[in-house]
Amino acid sequence: MPNNFALGNEKPWSRRQLLKLGLAGAGVIGAAGLWQMLNLQSKSIVKVPPLDMEAPDDGTNPMKMLRDFDYGTVKQENGRTIREFQLTAGTSIIKLNSAVSYNIWDLNGRIPGPTLRAKQGDRVRVLFLNKAGHSHSLHFHGVHPAEMDGVRPISNGKATIYEFDAEPYGVHLYHCHIEPVTRHIAKGLYGMFIIDPPTPRPPADEIVLVMAGYDVNDDGHNDYYAFNGSPHHYMDHPIPIYQDQLIRLYVLNIIEYDPVVTFHLHANFFDVYRYGMSMTPSEKADVITMGMAERHILEFAFRYPGKYMFHPHQDAIAENGCMGQFEVVAQSKSQKTVNNS
Numbered sequence: 001m002p003n004n005f006a007l008g009n010e011k012p013w014s015r016r017q018l019l020k021l022g023l024a025g026a027g028v029i030g031a032a033g034l035w036q037m038l039n040l041q042s043k044s045i046v047k048v049p050p051l052d053m054e055a056p057d058d059g060t061n062p063m064k065m066l067r068d069f070d071y072g073t074v075k076q077e078n079g080r081t082i083r084e085f086q087l088t089a090g091t092s093i094i095k096l097n098s099a100v101s102y103n104i105w106d107l108n109g110r111i112p113g114p115t116l117r118a119k120q121g122d123r124v125r126v127l128f129l130n131k132a133g134h135s136h137s138l139h140f141h142g143v144h145p146a147e148m149d150g151v152r153p154i155s156n157g158k159a160t161i162y163e164f165d166a167e168p169y170g171v172h173l174y175h176c177h178i179e180p181v182t183r184h185i186a187k188g189l190y191g192m193f194i195i196d197p198p199t200p201r202p203p204a205d206e207i208v209l210v211m212a213g214y215d216v217n218d219d220g221h222n223d224y225y226a227f228n229g230s231p232h233h234y235m236d237h238p239i240p241i242y243q244d245q246l247i248r249l250y251v252l253n254i255i256e257y258d259p260v261v262t263f264h265l266h267a268n269f270f271d272v273y274r275y276g277m278s279m280t281p282s283e284k285a286d287v288i289t290m291g292m293a294e295r296h297i298l299e300f301a302f303r304y305p306g307k308y309m310f311h312p313h314q315d316a317i318a319e320n321g322c323m324g325q326f327e328v329v330a331q332s333k334s335q336k337t338v339n340n341s
């Protein structure tokens, strides 16, 4: 295992450590940095209502996760643009409700792990440090050489580097691939991996929703379900969005034990970009069926203010936590004018 090495407890990894590993680049912001800047600028004309950031007291923060994208650190090395990410696996306890707590494996202290975001053609470098007590790995969906497939165990206290070109564009995911994989995923080691197309999509309020399940008594059946880690959070704290604002949902189904779920949006229809691998929608729907690890871009805007639910149409799954709502906030005429200018 030539790619393994032990690291100390420093966080974030120091420049000295990276230099030792030959990982410190020139730090020049090139085309990829510019793309990221333009991406963020185009978002500035998108209207996003203020967020109620009240978080559960266990370290999860579903409100922050909605619009939180990790673009990594951009570097230039030998004429190539590198996008470098750091992911550390750890352990933590989350509260599923006022009575039930659950031990999970996390990535960078959160469940799901960070939403990593690159542009097609970037060189992606992921520094993975395992501090979660068992052997783990990170397997990325996408196209890459066999040695970067992330199925080799990285034991506790060890680190490795996954490096590959970001292709093809779309909504992908990453997850631990150590057996039993079902358990390693269900305990929390997963996240979304977005590769943006060469020409950016139109400006929109972009939101991440990851559906997951929790089997707290280890009987092979989920007892609770969640969007972005916390059961029922978006029911109790609706996601504010603006009326007539284009919403771009990145939705991932990472629910283990249930072979398939649906995603249903109330009082609306959405354009479906399957796997995010197209610039034109394949269909319009208000329910989409998603097998394990399926993920799509769903786009819509709400015509009328008010609260609207979203959930899998398997009601038992919804009722046990995988349920939330949007709160559509009316835009004043002046705001609309600004938005359309």
Ligand SMILES: [Cu+2]
Pocket (backbone or CB within 6 Å): 135, 136, 137, 176, 177, 178, 184, 185, 189
């Ligand atoms: Cu694992």
